[in-house]
Amino acid sequence: MPDSIDLTQKQYIVLVQCHIVKERCPGYLCEKAFHERTGGFSQYPKDKAYRMLSMTCGGCCGRAVHRKLTQFLRTIAKKEGITKEQIVVQLSSCITNDNYHAPPCPHLDYIRTVIARIGLDVRDASVVSATSEKRRREGRYHS
Ligand code: SF4
Numbered sequence: 804m805p806d807s808i809d810l811t812q813k814q815y816i817v818l819v820q821c822h823i824v825k826e827r828c829p830g831y832l833c834e835k836a837f838h839e840r841t842g843g844f845s846q847y848p849k850d851k852a853y854r855m856l857s858m859t860c861g862g863c864c865g866r867a868v869h870r871k872l873t874q875f876l877r878t879i880a881k882k883e884g885i886t887k888e889q890i891v892v893q894l895s896s897c898i899t900n901d902n903y904h905a906p907p908c909p910h911l912d913y914i915r916t917v918i919a920r921i922g923l924d925v926r927d928a929s930v931v932s933a934t935s936e937k938r939r940r941e942g943r944y945h946s
């Protein structure tokens with residue numbers, strides 16, 4: 804699917820992950836998907852070196868995303884002159900996708916709205932397994 808966000812213009816990826824899930828998950832499969840440019844990262848050019856940090860949503864209802872991202876924007880602008888136009892937020896699959904463990908985050912629309920109000924581009928998904936893709940095609944998963 805074509806991407807409306809020009810990822811060649813981005814320098815920095817902020818990966819936001821589910822706070823509850825991250826109490827157990829180290830996030831390795833997200834990192835691997837980014838490294839291999841698969842799943843939600845497949846549209847990022849392989850030959851471009853992006854910087855990336857990961858943070859959790861801070862717990863339900865995800866409101867801390869606003870504080871964390873505004874603080875990040877202020878600091879990175881001051882330290883390095885990097886602006887919001889050069890940054891993209893990627894929501895992890897445990898937030899956006901129906902999967903074996905759970906349906907998507909019940910606060911997904913709220914989190915997207917908070918990020919949009921800050922003026923940052925936001926994209927969905929990180930790691931996407933072949934099994935989940937198959938179940939999605941079969942209509943067993945809805946996102
Ligand atoms: S998408 Fe998977 S690997 Fe990434 S934080 Fe969520 S559960 Fe962990």
Ligand code: SF4
Pocket residue numbers: 820821822823824860861862863864865898908909910911
């Ligand atoms: S708001 Fe969503 S993403 Fe954040 S902890 Fe709750 S369920 Fe997870």
